[in-house]
Amino acid sequence: MSIHQRLAKLNPRQQEAVRYIDGPCLVLAGAGSGKTSVITTKIAYLVQECGMSARRIAAVTFTNKAAREMKERVGQMLKGKEGHGLTVSTFHTLGLNIIRGELKALGYKPGFSLFDPEDAKALLRDLMNKDAQVDAEQINAVQAQISQWKNDLILPGEALSHAADDDQHFAARVYEAYGRHLKAYNAVDFDDLILLPVALLQRDPEALARWRRKIHYMLVDEYQDTNVSQYLLVKLLMEERKTFTVVGDDDQSIYAWRGARPENLVTLGEDFPRLNVIKLEQNYRSTGTILRAANTLIANNPHVYEKTLWSEMGQGAPIRVVVNRHEEAEAERVASEILTRRIKERAEWRDFAVLYRGNFQARLLELKLQHYQIPYKLSGGTSFFSRNEIKDAMAYLRLLINPADDNAFLRIVNVPRREIGPGTLEKLANYATERGVSLFDACHELGLEQQLPARAVECLGRFTHFIDGVRRRMDQGDALAAIRGMLHEMDYEAWLYQNASAPTIAEKRMANVWTLIDQLEKSMKPALGNESPEERAEQAGEEDDAETDDVEAAISRLVLRDILEQQAEEDDTDRVQLLTMHASKGLEFPHVYLMGLEEELLPHRNAIEAGTVEEERRLAYVGITRARQTLTLTLARQRKAFGELMDCVPSRFLDELPPDDLEWEGRPDREDPDKKQARGQDAIAGLRSLLG
Ligand code: ATP
Ligand code: MG
Numbered sequence: 025m026s027i028h029q030r031l032a033k034l035n036p037r038q039q040e041a042v043r044y045i046d047g048p049c050l051v052l053a054g055a056g057s058g059k060t061s062v063i064t065t066k067i068a069y070l071v072q073e074c075g076m077s078a079r080r081i082a083a084v085t086f087t088n089k090a091a092r093e094m095k096e097r098v099g100q101m102l103k104g105k106e107g108h109g110l111t112v113s114t115f116h117t118l119g120l121n122i123i124r125g126e127l128k129a130l131g132y133k134p135g136f137s138l139f140d141p142e143d144a145k146a147l148l149r150d151l152m153n154k155d156a157q158v159d160a161e162q163i164n165a166v167q168a169q170i171s172q173w174k175n176d177l178i179l180p181g182e183a184l185s186h187a188a189d190d191d192q193h194f195a196a197r198v199y200e201a202y203g204r205h206l207k208a209y210n211a212v213d214f215d216d217l218i219l220l221p222v223a224l225l226q227r228d229p230e231a232l233a234r235w236r237r238k239i240h241y242m243l244v245d246e247y248q249d250t251n252v253s254q255y256l257l258v259k260l261l262m263e264e265r266k267t268f269t270v271v272g273d274d275d276q277s278i279y280a281w282r283g284a285r286p287e288n289l290v291t292l293g294e295d296f297p298r299l300n301v302i303k304l305e306q307n308y309r310s311t312g313t314i315l316r317a318a319n320t321l322i323a324n325n326p327h328v329y330e331k332t333l334w335s336e337m338g339q340g341a342p343i344r345v346v347v348n349r350h351e352e353a354e355a356e357r358v359a360s361e362i363l364t365r366r367i368k369e370r371a372e373w374r375d376f377a378v379l380y381r382g383n384f385q386a387r388l389l390e391l392k393l394q395h396y397q398i399p400y401k402l403s404g405g406t407s408f409f410s411r412n413e414i415k416d417a418m419a420y421l422r423l424l425i426n427p428a429d430d431n432a433f434l435r436i437v438n439v440p441r442r443e444i445g446p447g448t449l450e451k452l453a454n455y456a457t458e459r460g461v462s463l464f465d466a467c468h469e470l471g472l473e474q475q476l477p478a479r480a481v482e483c484l485g486r487f488t489h490f491i492d493g494v495r496r497r498m499d500q501g502d503a504l505a506a507i508r509g510m511l512h513e514m515d516y517e518a519w520l521y522q523n524a525s526a527p528t529i530a531e532k533r534m535a536n537v538w539t540l541i542d543q544l545e546k547s548m549k550p551a552l553g554n555e556s557p558e559e560r561a562e563q564a565g566e567e568d569d570a571e572t573d574d575v576e577a578a579i580s581r582l583v584l585r586d587i588l589e590q591q592a593e594e595d596d597t598d599r600v601q602l603l604t605m606h607a608s609k610g611l612e613f614p615h616v617y618l619m620g621l622e623e624e625l626l627p628h629r630n631a632i633e634a635g636t637v638e639e640e641r642r643l644a645y646v647g648i649t650r651a652r653q654t655l656t657l658t659l660a661r662q663r664k665a666f667g668e669l670m671d672c673v674p675s676r677f678l679d680e681l682p683p684d685d686l687e688w689e690g691r692p693d694r695e696d697p698d699k700k701q702a703r704g705q706d707a708i709a710g711l712r713s714l715l716g
Contacts, residue, residue, distance in 0.1 A: 025101075026072075027065075027068055027069055027072040027073050027101075030065055030068065030101065031043075031065065031069070034058070034061070034062075034065065035058075035304075035306055037302055037303070037304050037305075038058050038061070038062050038065075038304060040302055041062045041066070041269070041302045041304075042062055042065050042066045042069050043069070044269075044300055044302075045069075045070065045074060045241075045267065046267070047266050047267070047296075047298050047299075047300060048262070048266050048267070048268055048269075048292075048296040048298060048299045048300065049268070049269040049270070049299070049300045049302065050247075050269075050270055050271070050272075050289070050292060050293075050299055050300070050301045050302070051269065051270070051271040051272075051302045051303075051304060052271075052272060052273070052274070052289065052301060052302070052303055052331075053271070053273060053302075053303055053304035053305070053331065054273055054275060054304075054305075054307065054318075054331045054333040054649075055273060055275075055276060055307070055309070055310075055318065055333075055645070055646070055649030056307040056308060056309030056310055056315075056333075056335075056612065056649055057304035057305065057306060057307050057308070057333065058304060058306075058308055059245070059271035059272070059273070059304065060090075060093075060094065060097075060245055060271070060610060061097075062269070062271060062304075063083060063094070063243045063245055063269065063271060064094060064097040064098050064101065065101070066243060066269060067081060067083060067098050067101075067102075067110070067112075067243065068098065068101040068102060070241055071102060071106055071107075071110075072101075072102075072106070076240065076241060077109070078102065078106060078107050078108055078109055078110035079108065079109030079110065079238075080238070080239060080240035080241060081110055081111065081239075081240070081241045081242075081243070082111040082113075082118060082239045082241075082242050082243070083098075083110075083111065083112045083113075083242070083243040083244075083245070084111075084112075084113060084114065084115050084118055084242070084243070084244050084245070085112075085113075085114060085115075085244070085245040085246055085610070086114060086115065086245070086246045086249055086279075086609065086610075087114065087607065087609065087610075088114060089403070089607070089610075089611070090114075090245065090246070090609065090610045090611075091112055091113050091114050091117070093610070093611070094112050094245065095112045098110070098112060111239075115217075115218060115250075115254050115257070116214065116217045116218065116584060117581070117584060118257075119217035119218045119220070119221050119257070120138075120217050120580060120581070120584055122221040122224075122235065123136075123212065123216075123217065123220055123221060124577060124580070125234075126221070126224055126231055126234075129224060129228055129230075129231050130220055130224055131207070132207075132210055132212075133210050134576070135210070135425040135426045135576050136210045136211060136212060136426060136580075137209065137210065137211040137212075137422050137425070137426045137428075137429040137432070137583075138211070138212060138213075138214075138217075138580055138583040138584060139206070139211050139212065139213045139214075139431065140214070140583065141167070141213075141214060143211075143213075143431040144167065144202075144213045144214075145163060145164075145167060146431055147202060147205055147206070147431070148163050148166060148167055148170075148198065148202060149163055151198055151201050151202060151205065152166065152198055165191070165195075166194070166195045166198050166199075169191075169192065169195040169199075170195065170198070170199045170202065170215075171215050171282075171283070172283055173186070173199060174215035174216065174218075174219045174253070175215060175218075175219075175251040175252060175253055175282070175283030176251075176252050176253070176283065177219060177222060177223070177252055177253045177256060179203075179219075179223065180199050180200045180202070180203035180204075181200065183195070183196035183199045183200070184196040184197070184200075208428075208460070208462075209426075209428050209429060209430060209462065210426055210428050210429075211426070211428075211429060215253075217584075218251075218253045218254055218257060219253055221257060222253050222256045222257050222260065225257070225260045225261070226256075226260065232260065235261055236261060236264055236265070239261050240265060240267060241265075241267050241268065241269075242258060242261060242262055242267075242268040242269075243268065243269045243270070243271075244258060244268070244269075244270040244271070244272075245271055245272075245610065246271075246272060246276070246609060246610060247270040247271060247272030247288065247289065247292075248272040248273055248274050248276060248277040248284070248286045248288070248289060249272075249276075249277060249278070249279045249284040249286075249609075250284060250285065250288050251279075251282070251283035251284050251285055252283070252285055252288075255285070255288045255291065255292075258270070259295060266296060266298070270292065272289060274286050274289055274327075275322050275325070275327075275331075275642055275645055276609065276642060276645065276646050276649075277639070277642055278605075278606060278609070278639060278642050278643045278646060279606075280636070280639055281636075281639070303331065305331065305332055305333055305334060306333075306334060306335065306336070307333045307334065307335040307337075308335070308337075309335075309337075309612050309649070309652055310335060310337060310340075310649060310651055310652055311335065311337050311338055311339060311340025311341070311652070311653060312335055312337065312338060312339040312340060313339050313340050313341065313342060313343060313685050314340065314343065314648065314649070314651050314652075314655050315333055315334070315335045315337075315649075316682055316685060317343055317648055317655070317681045317682060317685055318333075318645055318648045318649045319332075319333060320680065320681060320682050321641065321644060321645055321648065321677060321680050321681055322641065322642070322645045324641060324680050325638045325641055325642065326638075337652075340653060340654070341653070341654050342685055342686065342687040343655045343656070343657065343681070343685055343686050343687065344654075344655075344656045344657070344686075344687050344688075344689065345621075345656075345657045345658075345659075345678060345686050345687065345688045345689065345691075346656060346657070346658045346659075346689045346690065347658075347659055347660075347661065347674075347688070347689060347690035347691060348658060348659065348660045348661065348690070349660070349661055349662065350660050350661065350662045350663065350669070351385075351388060351620075351660045351662075351663045351664065352388055353660065354388075354619060354620075354658050354659070354660045355388035355389040355391070355392045356392050357658065358378055358389060358392070358617050358619065358656075358658060359389065359392035359393050359395070359396050359398060360392075360396065361656075362376050362378075362393075362398060362600060362617075363396050363398060365615070369615075371614065371615065372598050373398065373399055373400075373598045373599050373600045374598045374599060374600070374601065375613060375614040375615055376600045376601070376613065376614075376615045376616075376617070377600070377601040377602075377603065377608065377611075377613035377615070377616050377617070377650065378600065378601070378602050378603075378616075378617045378619060379603060379604065379605050379608050379616060379617065379618050379619070379647045379650065380602075380604060380605070380618075380619045380620055381604065381605060381620055381625050381626045381628060381643075382604065382625075382628075383604060385619055385620055385625075386402055386602050389602065389619070390402065390602070393600065398600055399597070399598065399599040399600065400599050400600040400601070400602055401599040401600070401601055401602065402602045402603075403601070403602065403603040403604070403607050411533070411536060412533075413520065413533040413534070413536055413537050414536055414537070414540055415435065416435065416436055416439050416516075416537075417511075417516075417537045417540050417541075418432075418540070418582070418583065419431075419432040419433075419435040419436045420432075420436055420507075420510065420511075421507070421544070421579045421582070422579065422583070423436065423464070423491060424491065424494060424495055424498065424507070424579075425575070425576045425579050425580075427462065427464040427465070427491065427495075428462035428464060428465070429462075430456075430462055430463045430464075433462070433463045433464055434449065434463070437449070437463075437484075437487060439519065440514055440515065440516060440518070440519035441519070442483055442486070442487055443483050444480065444483050444484060444487070445480075448476060448480040448483075448484070451475050451476055452466055452467070452472070452476070452484065454475075455469075455471070455472060455475050464488060464491070467484040467485065467487070467488040468488060472484075490510075490513075490514070494506050494507070494509070494510045497509070498575065503574075503575040504541065504544065504545055504548075504575070507541060507544075507575075508541060511537065511541075516534070516537065517530070517534045520533045520534055540582075543582065544575070544578050544579065544582060547578045547581050547582065548574055548575065548577075548578040601613065605618075605626075605643050605644070605646055605647040606643070608646065608647065608650050609646055611650055612650055612651075612652055613650055613651065613652065614651075614652045614653045614654070615651070615652075615653060615654045615656075616647070616648075616650050616651035616654070616655050616656070617656045617657075617658060618644075618647045618648070618655070618656070618657050618658070619658050619659075620658070620659060620660070620663075621657045621658065621659045621674065621675040621677065621678055622659050622660065622663070622672040622673060622674060622675050623672070623673040623674070623675055623676065624672075624673075625663075625672075625675070626640060626643070626644060626675050626677065627640035627641070627675065627676070627677070628640060637676075640677075641677065641680075644675075644677050657678070659672065659674055659675065659678075660672055
């Protein structure tokens with residue numbers, strides 16, 4: 025299909041959004057109105073009609089899943105070389121690429137490590153335990169505070185002046201030490217992937233000019249969920265050319281808790297006065313009934329921009345609300361229904377999605393699906409990357425590219441067993457801290473012999489010698505062969521067999537490790553959004569050490585993917601999709617089940633307490649608008665919480681849906697009208713406070 029034919033399929037407003045390329049453009053529209061379609065078509069339009077090189081275009085979105093989908097859609101439009109060098113990625117991957125291209129300017133050495141939240145927590149624990157024993161909750165609080173500062177672009181040295189109370193003062197001091205240590209480990213954390221590029225582009229005009237030369241057009245999906253630093257990244261890159269398209273829906277803003285600023289929609293208009301705002305109103309996804317439910321629900325939130333969504337998809341079936349005795353009955357019901365509906369409606373497994381508020385809700389459902397032998401895919405939750413064997417293998421990879429990565433060192437120094445005890449490690453750590461070197465480097469130092477028994481020094485030496493050998497082989501030629509050789513040489517498989525309760529388990533674990541290495545190999549091959557070394561060298565200029573660090577880049581990407589999605593590799597086979605409402609953003613499915621429509625679950629108890637029910641309502645709106653043909657809402661009368669069976673109250677959101685469109689099964693007693701009125705008062709008070 026030519027680009028002209030593609031354009032002809034869009035409605036006039038969508039066409040306008042695609043064709044407008046001379047200035048900043050904001051598409052503000054409700055769910056399923058074709059915002060993402062505008063982005064993908066526009067990429068093709070820029071390349072095929074405007075003759076822009078794909079290499080100059082960067083499209084960003086929020087989740088890996090969404091980036092993958094977008095890549096796929098664009099891949100169908102751009103043929104052969106047309107798509108070469110195009111960036112379609114998450115914000116964090118874009119940030120990672122900028123960091124990789126600017127290591128020198130940032131003061132990092134090649135082969136830096138990316139700390140996942142667990143690594144970061146371990147470092148924080150060390151730092152915080154120095155003064156006094158702290159518990160997990162305190163560490164989490166400090167970690168969240170640091171993350172918030174980073175998202176708001178507050179650097180370690182500045183946090184103290186932003187600290188409002190004792191807790192924040194404490195956090196600010198930890199933040200400073202944390203920043204110093206990360207730098208010493210040549211490591212960055214997840215939030216740094218945005219913070220570092222933004223801070224660099226702000227202070228270094230040459231770096232800014234480099235990246236402005238590289239990226240000529242930017243497209244951002246799910247713009248309502250950008251945080252301060254992500255917005256600044258877009259703004260910095262595009263301030264001069266003013267050529268970008270961002271699309272979003274304020275009603276789908278569901279990441280305020282992670283620093284997202286839906287006000288960025290307003291800020292954009294202030295920063296770019298010539299902003300062309302385009303609204304889309306036709307929904308192409310859902311039946312009239314589903315759309316009416318979504319519109320009616322979200323009308324309960326105050327609105328900055330009014331939107332009216334309509335659809336030509338016909339009224340469709342009513343929305344079913346299924347009340348179950350308890351949570352197990354709920355899971356049983358969903359599983360058995362999918363089994364029969366698949367046959368009755370001639371659907372595929374993949375046509376069904378089950379969405380829920382929290383990952384824990386998937387456990388019972390998984391059991392039931394297994395019972396009926398229904399294939400399913402769980403997004404998030406227990407992930408491929410959180411398996412022990414994968415964490416071990418990742419730690420080896422990280423240590424290979426950056427021996428200063430102490431967390432990686434500690435994880436595997438004794439895996440498989442090398443007779444290096446905790447006492448030895450503690451002395452080693454003290455020695456390293458005193459001298460300000462990494463654990464790995466400390467092993468090489470002669471002075472260590474005075475601190476440790478000869479036997480311990482020998483064991484440590486054997487380990488570092490082994491790693492050094494692998495590193496040398498990696499540098500000399502086939503890095504992957506060196507990595508595979510390492511796994512054989514240390515006989516990781518034997519270790520797995522020793523530690524597994526059954527041989528089949530060990531077998532499976534070893535297979536997982538090989539899968540990881542295969543993934544690594546795959547991600548080294550140039551693909552869409554994944555440029556070849558020459559191209560990367562060309563773009564980043566002479567500073568890039570692309571020749572040698574291809575495997576490093578691939579490992580960083582693996583670590584990033586691990587953090588981003590915490591799940592196994594993409595899987596296109598025919599399976600029922602299980603995912604949280606947060607993870608479902610941007611996706612669509614013919615048949616959707618929303619589970620657990622109960623007070624304290626959706627809306628979540630924390631949100632009720634914190635007075636942020638509006639965000640929960642948006643979350644429900646996102647969930648509902650994923651459905652194309654049918655929507656089923658389920659709830660339980662009783663649910664186990666804190667080891668006890670508790671009575672559940674149906675979600676207030678059920679009251680906010682058009683009653684005539686709902687078909688109840690097992691309707692609970694009507695609620696007492698006083699309670700309902702009290703809730704109404706809450707909502708009004710919330711609105712007033714919002715309007716100031
Ligand atoms: P969300 O807010 O959920 O991310 P969206 O606004 O990004 O939704 P899309 O995912 O782009 O919406 O589109 C929703 C569905 O409508 C898709 O299946 C898409 O192919 C289809 N669609 C979009 N525009 C048109 C059109 N002009 N004609 C027919 N189908 C369309
Ligand atoms: Mg979309």
